[in-house]
Amino acid sequence: MISKTDLQGTWELYLDYECTGENVVFNENIKLPNTTSNARKGKINEKRETGHLTDSYKFEGWAWFRRKIDTNAMKCSALELFLERTRITEVFVDGVSLGVQESFCAPHIYDLTEFIGTGERELVIKVSNVGYKTKGGHMTSPDTQTNWNGIVGRIELIAYGEAHCKNVVITPDINAGTVKVTADIIGSESGKAVISAAEYPDGTPASEPVEFDFTDGRLIAEYPMCKNFKLWSEHTPDLYELCIDICGDTTSRIFGIREFAAADGKFTVNGRQTFLRGKHDGMIFPKTGYAPCDVEDWLRVMRISRSFGINHYRFHTCCPPEAAFIAADILGIYMEPQLPFWGTVHAPDEEGYNADEQEFLISEGFAMLREFGNHPSFCMMSMGNELWGSKERINQVMGLYKNADKRHLYTQGSNNFQWTPCVVENDDFFVGVRLAKDRLIRGSYAMCDAPLGHIQTDKPAANHSYDSVIVPHDHHSSSAISEDGTVQIQYGTTMKTVKATEADADLVPEIPIVTHEIGQFETYPDLDEIEKYTGSLKARNFVVFRERLESKGLGHLAKDFFYCSGQLAKACYKEELEAVFRSKLLAGFQILDIQDFSGQGTALVGMLDAFMDNKGIITPEEWREFCNDAVILAVFDSYTPLAGSEFSFDIRLVNFRSKGLAGKKVVYRFECGEVCETGSAIIDSNENYADVCGGIVSLPMVDNITSAVLTVEVEGTDIRNHYELEIIPDVQKVSMEGVHIFTEVSSEAEKLLADGKTVLIFPKPEKLENSIEGFYCQDFWCYPMFREISNMMDKPEPVGTMGLVNDVSHPALKGFECRKYSTPAWWDIVMSSKCEILDGKFADKRVIVRMIDNFERNHDLAILYEYDMSGGKVVVCTSDFEKLMASAEGRVFLRSVADYVRDVP
Incomplete structure (x- = not known):
């Protein structure tokens, strides 16, 4: 490259809703880089989406952008148009098409060499966000980036000299202290290239320039680094910039000297073991609806992640722009982009094989390696998310990449084949949630994906490890495969019946194991967050949730619901992460997530909101106590x-x-x-x-x-x-003397009430038909999405509750000292209860122990409540009396309630 001409600024715009290309009239202007929605172009969208944010200017079709360019003053031998981060493009110069490019991830580059020195030309770019060869995963999903239209990165004319580099590949050798450099030379078959390296970003020379010959249009060089070269890792993210100079045409690339490998079931960086502390990332940026191409924007969010102990990003069915890799290079983050695919991979000889889709995805993978592969942060690559189909075909495609680029580790995908997981030949590491149907390597699951995890079924403790699951002592079952060889699975946000072969239930991967999408403990919406959505994406889902809550007369509890649900979620995450750190046979985790997920029913699973702002539930310092490069753990059996x-x-x-x-x-x-x-x-x-x-x-x-x-x-x-x-006090017996206890408000109870007495009601469980099962653990992901999937699969619905709100000042709890939110002392009590639905009942009721319901149902739920009747007072407890008596915590709770209702002469 010898010069650049920046084309950002004002362009003429025409929105072609019908995608005809007829009667194109440029009747608007837009500033690029941008999206049509973010620029508020198109029809106003009045919908109120509840499953994800609402794009207030949604446009799907062909967007035409036009401006003039002048090449008269350009002194160069080759000229390219560079478009970073767009959709399907077709470029026209003076009405003549220069072709179509389709990559979601890589820049679109068009050759404009023939127009050098020809004066002013009309440049038109047609961008289509319809007609993709694949759905695009989270590159196009309304749950994350939205299916935007526009160009959001660099828009440049790049001028080159007579000879210049393409397809530069930098391969460091940490043992030899050299860097192998290969490149295609465009414009000359033979000549000389000067390679130099400097520290990045300050430019301090890091090694002497060396001149190399190139022949047959190909540069192959072994460049020696200085003796005291620095290695790149999360702890020492030292970077260099390599420059190739061919007669004044310079090409530069950022690189780091590192070796990311796998050995003995662990990942290693430069020969030293590391542990992946990963987050899921769908590139959620709700201010704009698209991932930024500016390094500073990525540095902001990644610094926040680092402050929460994260050293690894797993991109869900997407690949970030180069700015993200540069930010990760600077901060020392290990990146795993994925192909933009979430579905079934068929072999060419199978029914359902889609040649166009597969050819596109394969080329997309090669484009990702070509454009971003030199970045030291690009450590791993995945074939997609929760794939099904042909193991052989997935393995074959992965082999194509491994043969072409051995600088990275590869995996077949995340949680592939669900209940029938496997390891294929080209897997360098395994990512999943189980090793057989009942060999679980995370703490929580959806009901449709049951069995549930230990955090959902077991009393809180600090002793769980997955090591005995990874290397089991007994034979385990694999999956519920029907006679016709099919199995029902959760498939994205729906369900599907797929072919499945019986997995090896005793699978023990010898490669590093990464536990997939752990956590997923949600919090109630922070309704104050609505005001933060000042861009084209609006939180109308939050507005609907607020209206639902207010319609049940519970609007005044919104802040309590947010705070108390958040405290329970925090405790669940601590238990989840500590179980991972106790497991010597795991190589890492990918949490879902420290950040809220805007879509898929609105999954508010983060300690940070969708903007990566702290919700106020936990500080980074406290989070790092159980999520960092060094963690100290106490191991014990009970919090009570x-x-x-x-x-x-x-x-x-x-x-x-x-x-x-x-x-x-x-x-x-x-x-x-x-x-x-x-x-x-x-x-x-x-x-x-x-x-x-x-x-x-x-x-x-x-x-x-x-x-x-x-x-x-x-x-x-x-x-x-x-x-x-x-x-917990050692209460062996609970005196019920002086307690008027009933299973319902009987005629005898009514007489006592008329005398101004207090009666205690323990309803029979079978009588509490209008109730919800007591469940201590925080709801998984979000209730509406998994309720729908469970119904489709004819599986039990999730319970969907989100923890307690306790009236700690109420005298009924005087003898059961507790917090406002759920703590382990409540586990036995909640799990032996039913939460009664009180919607519209007892206008003067006072709820003492309240269960938070999810934002879809918003039931008024209670375990302990009271109301006035006939001059007396009715206190209702929906826990099982006998189970309370059998529990140490239950007896303390029962004693406290009994002391409150006791008729003292």
Whole structure:
């Protein structure tokens, strides 16, 4: 390249809704780069979408853009039009078509050499966001970027000298200290090229320039780096810029010297083991509706991710623009783009084979490797998301990429074949949620994908590991395959029946295992967020959710719902992530997500909102306690130990930092009122996983639930963690003397009420028909999407509740000291209850223990409530009385309620 001409600015515009190309009249202007929607062009969309954000200027069709260009002053031998990030384009110069390009990911480049020095020309670009050869995954989905139309990146005329480079490939060798450079030379069969390298971004020379010969239009060079060259990793993201100069025409590329590999079931960077702490990314940018092509925008969001301990991005059926790779290079993030595909891959000889689609996807993968493969952050590549079909064909396509570019690791996809997972020959690592139907490697699942995970079914604890699942001792079942060889699966946001072969239920991958889309614990909408949507995308779904809540008379509880659901989600995420860090046989995770997902029913699963702004639920510092390159863990069986017992725990250290911690002191501190016990031990190993020490604390006798905090830390570092415990009083019996207890408001109860008494109602479970099952764990992803899928698959519906809101000042809870939100002391009580639906019942009722319902139903749900009747008071508890009596926490709760309703003479 010898010069650039920036074409950003004002263009003429015509929106061709019918896609005819007839009577094109440029009747509007638009500033590019932009999208038609973001520029507020087209018909106003008055819809109120509830499953995703609403594009207020939705346009699908052909958008025609026109402007004049003048090539008279250009002194060059070749000229190209460069269009970054667009849809299907066709370029015309003075009405003559220069062809069509279709890549979602790679720049569209058109040859304008014939127009050099020919004066002013009319340049027209037709952009189509219809007629794709594949659906495009999250590149085109209304759930994420939207199916926008426009050009959102660089728009340039690039001038070249007589000879210039194309298809530059940089392959560092960390052992030899050299960089292999290959390139196609356009414009000359032979000549000389000068290669130099400088530190990026400051430009400090990093090695002496070296002149190389090229022949047959091909440059192949082994460029030596300086002796003290720096390696790139998450801990040392040192970068270089390589320049190739051919007679004044220069080509530059950012690169880093690193080796990303797999060995012994782990990923390694430059020979040292690492652990992937990943986030899902669908490129959600709700201010504009499209992913930015500016490095600063990506640096902002990726710095936030890094502050939450993230070192890995998995892009769901999409590939980001180059700016994202540059930002990841700078910050040390390991990137995994995916082909824009979420579906079934057929072999050429199978019914359903779509040659055009597959040829497009294969070419798209090669384009991704060509355009972004030099970036050190581009470490992994995936064939798509939740694929089905021909394992052989998927393996074959993956082999094409591996043979062409060995700088990256490859995987067949994320959660392919669901209940029948497999490893194919070309897999370098495995990404999934299970190794057989009942061998689960994450903590939560949808009901349609059951069995459920340990966080949903087990009482909260700090002891779960997936190691015994990854290498099982017993034979496990695989999947529910019918006699005709098919299985029903969740398929995107719907369901599908697919062919399936019986998987090896005893599959033990020898390659690194990454657990897929862990978490998915939602929070109630923060309705104040509505005002943040100042662009073309509007949160009309939030407006509908607010109206639904208000229609049930619960609008005043919106902030409580948001806060309390968020606290439960935070606790679930902590348990989920710590289980991963306890698992020595896992190589990483991909969380879904630290950021809200705008679509698929509106899945508000983040500690950050869709803008990557903190919701106020947890600080980055607290999150990093259980999600970072070094994590210290307490291991114990219960968050609710019994008063007067001994509380035992172990302390483990997981360390993937560049330096070991041997010789450092680990300190623990247990605090409970006046009780404070401490202990310490010296770390004697630099292993990635180390059992450091253990502790035993004699718990005090208490009369009410008493909070305790166990803190563990590595002295002199930022590595710390804490655990909030609830010591449960040892209540062996609950006196019901003086308690008027019934299963319904009977005639006898009515007499007591008429005398001004209080009656306690424990309805029979079978009588609570208008109720919802008590479920402690936070709702998975979002209720409306998975309710619909469950119904299609004839599977049980999700419970769909989102945690408790407790009236902590109410005297009924005086003897059950608790927080406003769900904590483990409530687990037995909630799981033995039914949540009664009180919609429109008892106008004067006072809900003491309330369950939050999801934003679709918005039921008024209660486990403990009261109302006045006939001069007396009715207190209703929908937990099972016998189950409460059988539980330590249940007995404390029952005692507190009994003391409140007791008829004291």
